[in-house]
Amino acid sequence: MSELTAIGVLLGIIHQGIRLATPYLYAAIGETISQRAGVFNLGVEGIMLMGAFSGFYAVFETGNLLLGVLAAAVVGLLMGLLMSVVSITFHAEQGISGIGLYMFGLGASSLLFKTMLGTIEPVRGFPALRFCLSDDFCLANIPVIGDIFFGYTALTYGAYLLVPIVWWVLNRTTWGLKIRAVGHNPEAADSLGVSVTAVRYASVMIGSMLAGVAGASLSIGLLNVFQEEMTNGIGFIAVALVYFGSWKPVGVLGGALLFAGVSALQLWVQVINLEIPSDLAVMLPYLLTIIALALPFRRSLQPGALGKPFSRGEG
Amino acid sequence: MARLVDGLVPVVAVLFAFLVGAIILWLQGVSPVEAYRQMIVGAFGTKNGLADTLVKAIPLMLVGLGIAIAFRGGVINIGAEGQMIVGALLTTFVGVQLAEGISPVVGISVAILAGALMGAIWGAIPGYLKARLGVNEILSTIMMNQIAIQIGYYLLRGPMIDPAEVAAGTNIPQSARLGRAFDVPRFTDLARWLGLDRSAADLGLDGFLGEIYAVLVEPSRLHSGLIFAIIMAVLVYILLWRTTLGYRIRAVGLSRSASEYAGIPVRRTIVLSMTFSGLFAGLAGAVEILGLHHRMFEPAAVSAGYGFTGIVAALFGKLHPLGIIPSSVLFGGLLVGGDKMQRAMQIPQVLITAILGLVVLFVVSTDYLVRRRVARRLAAQRSAAELASKEELVGSTVQEAGS
Numbered sequence: 001m002s003e004l005t006a007i008g009v010l011l012g013i014i015h016q017g018i019r020l021a022t023p024y025l026y027a028a029i030g031e032t033i034s035q036r037a038g039v040f041n042l043g044v045e046g047i048m049l050m051g052a053f054s055g056f057y058a059v060f061e062t063g064n065l066l067l068g069v070l071a072a073a074v075v076g077l078l079m080g081l082l083m084s085v086v087s088i089t090f091h092a093e094q095g096i097s098g099i100g101l102y103m104f105g106l107g108a109s110s111l112l113f114k115t116m117l118g119t120i121e122p123v124r125g126f127p128a129l130r131f132c133l134s135d136d137f138c139l140a141n142i143p144v145i146g147d148i149f150f151g152y153t154a155l156t157y158g159a160y161l162l163v164p165i166v167w168w169v170l171n172r173t174t175w176g177l178k179i180r181a182v183g184h185n186p187e188a189a190d191s192l193g194v195s196v197t198a199v200r201y202a203s204v205m206i207g208s209m210l211a212g213v214a215g216a217s218l219s220i221g222l223l224n225v226f227q228e229e230m231t232n233g234i235g236f237i238a239v240a241l242v243y244f245g246s247w248k249p250v251g252v253l254g255g256a257l258l259f260a261g262v263s264a265l266q267l268w269v270q271v272i273n274l275e276i277p278s279d280l281a282v283m284l285p286y287l288l289t290i291i292a293l294a295l296p297f298r299r300s301l302q303p304g305a306l307g308k309p310f311s312r313g314e315g
Numbered sequence: 316m317a318r319l320v321d322g323l324v325p326v327v328a329v330l331f332a333f334l335v336g337a338i339i340l341w342l343q344g345v346s347p348v349e350a351y352r353q354m355i356v357g358a359f360g361t362k363n364g365l366a367d368t369l370v371k372a373i374p375l376m377l378v379g380l381g382i383a384i385a386f387r388g389g390v391i392n393i394g395a396e397g398q399m400i401v402g403a404l405l406t407t408f409v410g411v412q413l414a415e416g417i418s419p420v421v422g423i424s425v426a427i428l429a430g431a432l433m434g435a436i437w438g439a440i441p442g443y444l445k446a447r448l449g450v451n452e453i454l455s456t457i458m459m460n461q462i463a464i465q466i467g468y469y470l471l472r473g474p475m476i477d478p479a480e481v482a483a484g485t486n487i488p489q490s491a492r493l494g495r496a497f498d499v500p501r502f503t504d505l506a507r508w509l510g511l512d513r514s515a516a517d518l519g520l521d522g523f524l525g526e527i528y529a530v531l532v533e534p535s536r537l538h539s540g541l542i543f544a545i546i547m548a549v550l551v552y553i554l555l556w557r558t559t560l561g562y563r564i565r566a567v568g569l570s571r572s573a574s575e576y577a578g579i580p581v582r583r584t585i586v587l588s589m590t591f592s593g594l595f596a597g598l599a600g601a602v603e604i605l606g607l608h609h610r611m612f613e614p615a616a617v618s619a620g621y622g623f624t625g626i627v628a629a630l631f632g633k634l635h636p637l638g639i640i641p642s643s644v645l646f647g648g649l650l651v652g653g654d655k656m657q658r659a660m661q662i663p664q665v666l667i668t669a670i671l672g673l674v675v676l677f678v679v680s681t682d683y684l685v686r687r688r689v690a691r692r693l694a695a696q697r698s699a700a701e702l703a704s705k706e707e708l709v710g711s712t713v714q715e716a717g718s
Contacts, residue, residue, distance in 0.1 A: 042453060046672070082676070090680035095391040095453045096630070100675025103623060107669025108339075114663040115343055228665075233461055240454045279469035286461040293450045309683075 011147040013264045019152055021260035022221060023048070023214040023231075025159040027238035028245070028252045029166050030210030035242050036170060037203030038183035038305040039087055042098020045235025046105020047079040047208050048215035053109040055216030056226040057116060059123045068220045069155070069213060076212020079105065080205035088200050091309035102235075110228045117226070125224035126153035155213075155221040160253075162210070167249040179203050183303035186310040196310045211235065237289055244292045246301045255292070259285055321685045325631050328677035336670045340662065350656055357655025358648035362526055364655065366535035370607065372647035374399070374599040376544040378625025379632060379639040380551045381438075381595030386634050387555060388588030389568035390445065394456025395596035396622030397463030398437045400614045402430035402597030403604045404467055407611035408475065410493030410604070422496040427601045434597015435590045437463065442589025446582035452589065460622070467614030475611070489612035499538050499606040506532040538606035544643075547598065551636040554591070564588045596622065620668070624650065627671050630678045646671075 027044050034041045055072035059065060079101065086097045128151050131139035140150035170176035178199050181189035186196045214234075219226045237259060245251025266281045337347035358368050378395045385392035409429045413422060441459060444450035471488035480487050506512070511532050515525040530537060555561035566574045567584045575581050603617060604610070611617060628646045632638030653667035 086676050086680045091683040092676070092679035093391075093682075095393075096626070097676055097679050098453075099393060099623065099626060100672045100679065102672065103675060104669050104672030107665045107667065107672055110665035111339070111663050111669060114665065233457070236454065236457045240451075240458070243451065243454070277469050277473065279465050279472065283462050283465040286458040286465075289458045290444070290450070290455050293454060294444055294448045296448065 009268070011144065013261070013268055015147050015151070016264035016267070017257065017261035018148070019156060019222065019260075020263050021256045022153075022156045022159045022217045023234050024238055024241060024256040024260055025162065025253065026210045026214035026217055027235055028241040028256055029159075029162050029249055030207035030214070031239050031242045032207075032245070032247060032249060032252055033166065033170070033179065033210075034204045034207035035306055036183045036247055036303055037179045037200045038186065038303055038308065038310070039084075039200055039204050040094040040098065040239075040307040041080075041083055041087075041101075041204055041207060041211075042095055042236075042239060043079065043083050043101025043105065043208075044098075044211045044214075044238055045231055045233070046102035046109075047076050047083075047211040048218070048231045048235045049105045049109040049229070050079055051076045051212030051215030052219040052230060053112055053215075053226055054212070056123060056219035057112070059125065059220050060117070060121060063124070065126055065220060069216055072212040072216035073209045074212075076209040076215075077205050079212065080208025081201075083208060084201045084204045088197055088204070088309065091311070094307050106229065113226060113228055120225055120227055122225050123220060125220040125222075126155050128153055129157075153221050155217045159217065163249045163253045170249070180303075182310070183305055186305050186308075190310070190312060200310075211238075214238070233286070237285060240289045240293055243302075244289075244295075247303060248301070259288065262288055321688065324681045324685050325633065325678050328681045329631065329674050331677050332670050332673035335673055336666060339666065339669070343662070345660060345662055350660055350662055353656045353659045354649070354652030357659070358652035360526075362529040362533065363535060364651060365526060366530050366537040367651045368644060368648040369530070369541055370536050370538070370647070371650050372643040373538075373540040373544050373606070374603050374619075374621045375625050375628045375643035375647055376639055377547060377595050377599035377602060378621050379629040379643055380544075380548055380636055381434075381592040381599075382626050382629035383632070383634040383636060383639060384551065384555070384564065384595070385438075385588050385592035386629065387568045388564040388585065388592075389571065390442065390585055390588055390592075391453045392438065392441075392456055392589060392592045392596075393453055393626070394438065394441060394459045394593070394622070395599070395625055396615075396618040396620070397456070397460035398434040398593040398596035399600035399603070399618040399622060400460075400463040400467050401437045402434035402600030403611055403617050404470060404475070404600075404614075405433040406430035406601040406604045407490050407493060410497040411475070411491050414491075414494030414496075417494065417496050419496045419498075422494065423499060423605060426493075426497055426605055427598065430597045430601025430604070431594045432597070434600060435594035437597065438593015439586060439590040442586040442593075445589070446585040464614045467611075471611060471614075477610070487612075490610050492610045493604065497605055498609060499540055499543075499602070501535070501606075502531050502537045502539065502541075503534045505539060536607065540602040540606040543602065545640060547595065548636040548640050551595070555636065560584075560587060596625075599625075624671060627674050627678075630675065 027048060031041060031044055051072035054075040055068040058071035059068035083097065083101050086092045087094050131150050133139065140146045170179060178189065178194050181194060182196045182199045190196050215231065218230060223230070241252050241255040241259065244255040245253070262285050266284050269276055269278070269281045333351070337351070340347040340350050357364050359365055378399065381395060382392060406426045406429050409426045410422070413425070437459060441450070441452045441455040444455055445452040468488055471490060475490045476486070477489055477491040479491065480489065514533055515521070515529040518528070520528050555565060563574070563579045563584045564587070566577070566579055567581050571581055599621060600617065608617065624646055628642045629639055631646070632642035649667055653664045656662050657664040
């Protein structure tokens with residue numbers, strides 16, 4: 001392999017990795033908000049599936065991409081409401097209620113797909129933006145820089161934009177302070193007049209809304225089809241990414257890039273038919289997740305009340 | 316009376332889930348009454364339906380028992396799918412390798428132990444990671460599921476592939492058939508050995524009695540794994556309530572700090588609850604291969620979602636081994652009924668997955684209501700007792716003053 005093609009392949013993997021990070025980012029940043037407020041929402045995978053279907057269906061019927069994102073966001077919000085009622089109001093064990101939400105989303109999205117579409121159909125999803133300044137000059141055509149920074153969809157740019165926005169909201173606004181307070185010490189927050197329930201509901205629902213968009217970023221951004229179980233574990237990995245990123249948007253960004261990079265690498269391994277059996281290459285991201293979870297660094301940053309329901313006056 | 320109400324709560328939760336299912340059906344323009352009738356008749360009303368229901372209850376029961384052990388120990392095992400798969404893989408390996416010249420008793424025992432061992436290892440790994448490194452077991456077990464599926468594909472496409480598939484050039488990822496010595500006897504085989512060879516019609520049995528007789532005696536897929544699973548349920552009951560280990564598992568599940576204070580080795584207990592949990596899921600995989608499939612194929616089709624449905628069965632059985640027996644039959648029936656409904660009315664079977672998800676959500680929600688009722692009852696008793704003791708105190712002070 002000549003040096004030039006090697007660089008080409010490397011740039012290709014980087015481009016692909018940045019692209020593939022999109023659903024991980026939406027889902028994991030959403031989950032960060034939820035977990036910072038103290039709620040472990042394991043249902044992300046199910047919410048993503050519902051978001052993927054509703055986003056796809058809206059675009060399939062109307063061709064309007066924004067409507068697709070809106071549909072996915074609204075469905076995500078509703079799934080978040082369900083999760084909130086069960087986990088916040090009814091104090092359910094969050095790991096188990098999340099599995100319930102996952103199963104519901106899995107079953108319902110497949111059911112809707114089978115009854116409303118029936119077959120796998122393509123749609124015209126978000127186009128790659130090439131940033132053309134004139135007829136023959138596009139920023140995406142610049143060597144190296146063009147490959148790395150340009151040529152993604154609006155949804156992908158939105159995902160990366162979300163990182164500083166959520167960082168700013170969490171760390172520099174009153175809202176963020178409230179979210180962190182109810183996640184870390186709900187009793188103290190409550191005694192200061194913050195409604196723990198309201199803040200948690202809002203956080204879980206916004207997080208779930210982003211999970212819905214994460215699903216749409218697959219079905220109308222990256223792949224432009226809907227298939228049953230198309231999220232393929234991304235939602236669960238996204239939950240793990242929040243741990244990996246120590247509950248910080250920037251850490252989550254690093255994790256998302258790492259995982260998407262591994263996925264891109266693994267696709268490439270399958271394409272060039274390396275000696276590694278492809279079945280084992282597919283395993284890599286999951287293995288990496290477990291290793292990442294076992295790393296001891298910065299676990300002390302975990303929100304103090306993560307996964308613990310709050311009730312006033314019960315200690 | 317109050318306890319009876321508490322016991323009925325999960326039933327109400329399930330009814331509620333079916334109500335939502337009915338609304339979904341109605342929105343699809345299907346009569347919910349007719350759909351549910353098809354389901355119930357399909358699952359319980361015919362000989363073959365009932366036999367299939369019981370066949371599906373076997374892995375649900377074994378997985379559910381494992382789930383109950385973990386949940387009782389305060390760890391959440393979402394990895395039963397993977398544990399089933401690796402168990403099934405090692406059982407298959409043993410059954411294919413030792414195909415010739417082995418007695419059924421030895422063969423089946425070794426193959427079952429192999430599956431149990433492999434499942435136990437697959438459960439012990441996340442257990443150890445949790446106890447030693449604080450790795451969230453929910454996430455690690457989910458990842459272990461995916462890893463098990465991929466290992467399964469790798470083995471079934473490579474080292475374990477059926478030579479006949481390679482020879483024919485079809486290369487379907489499945490193993491060779493296990494030796495005949497590894498076939499767990501079906502109920503009809505057992506009945507023949509006992510000398511029961513007349514059909515229900517011959518004996519003039521009809522109605523429900525005839526159906527039960529037919530399921531037990533006439534040829535069907537029902538295999539003696541059912542008896543095995545029921546024995547296992549009793550053993551898990553003994554494990555949890557009659558042994559030191561079981562006591563420790565339950566204590567750690569109720570409060571880790573109190574258990575630590577009481578001198579219970581908390582970390583070891585966590586590893587052991589996950590190990591036993593995986594062991595039973597591994598057993599489920601082994602029994603599916605030996606009793607039903609007789610060869611290993613697509614990993615996720617062998618585990619077939621039992622790892623998740625088993626959670627539902629365990630929760631509905633109130634995490635009690637003996638409650639899990641009827642609960643598994645109920646949810647086995649739901650799976651079979653869903654299949655029948657799909658065939659009769661073209662309603663996709665995935666509706667069942669959605670309903671199962673709702674059952675989980677409703678059961679864990681109502682659990683809180685029950686706990687709160689119990690807490691209120693205890694508080695009421697306590698304040699009554701306090702009141703009584705205060706009155707005594709007042710009484711005695713009055714007496715003292717009087718003397």
